[in-house]
Amino acid sequence: MARRIGHTESTPEEDPISDDRDLDAFVGDLPAPTIDDVLRARREAEQAPPVVTALPMPEFVRGGIVRYRCLLDCGWFHDENPGLERPGPLLLPADFTAEDLSAAICGASEVRSKAFVMRVEQAIAAHFAVAHPGR
Known part of the structure; x- marks a missing residue:
């Protein structure tokens, strides 16, 4: 399974995230957010009411x-x-x-x-x- 790193592709075997292969496989299976997901989350955060604190x-x-x-x-x-x-x-x-x-x-x-x-x-x-x- 390949994951994108910058503009290149690598596999967990070539570029492990950690020494834990199960963790690498789990993280590799996570869906990558699309630019639309990122922009939607940003718009939602901008519209959220401010946090009031003392x-x-x-x-x-x-x-x-x-x-x-x-x-x-x-x-x-x-x-x-x-x-x-x-x-x-x-x-x-x-x-x-x-x-x-x-x-x-x-x-x-x-x-x-x-x-x-x-x-x-x-x-x-x-x-x-x-x-x-x-x-």
């Missing part, structure tokens, strides 16, 4: 740390290391398809993302309650 723009510091500073410049900050979060188990039917796998990965990512935002928002709210009451 999170300030973070700083990215060494070691993968994401730092959120107090908007009032009091010196307080909250650090998160999203790289340390372990993904939860993916629940798939026995005869899962690529769409099932994609939906499970996206669903798990959404859960982790919401938990991350909630954690940071709670830390900021707790800081404001203690250091800046009434603001």
Whole structure:
């Protein structure tokens, strides 16, 4: 089975994705998105309502740390290391398809993302309650 790489064709034997032949075969069997699929997804993303959050723009510091500073410049900050979060188990039917796998990965990512935002928002709210009451 061949897969497209740039403008050339190669087989998993010639250019393996990983050392796992089962994984290479599975990935090789996944349908490649067409340009119409990509453009449709882009249009849908552009039309989606914006995500409303109270999170300030973070700083990215060494070691993968994401730092959120107090908007009032009091010196307080909250650090998160999203790289340390372990993904939860993916629940798939026995005869899962690529769409099932994609939906499970996206669903798990959404859960982790919401938990991350909630954690940071709670830390900021707790800081404001203690250091800046009434603001």
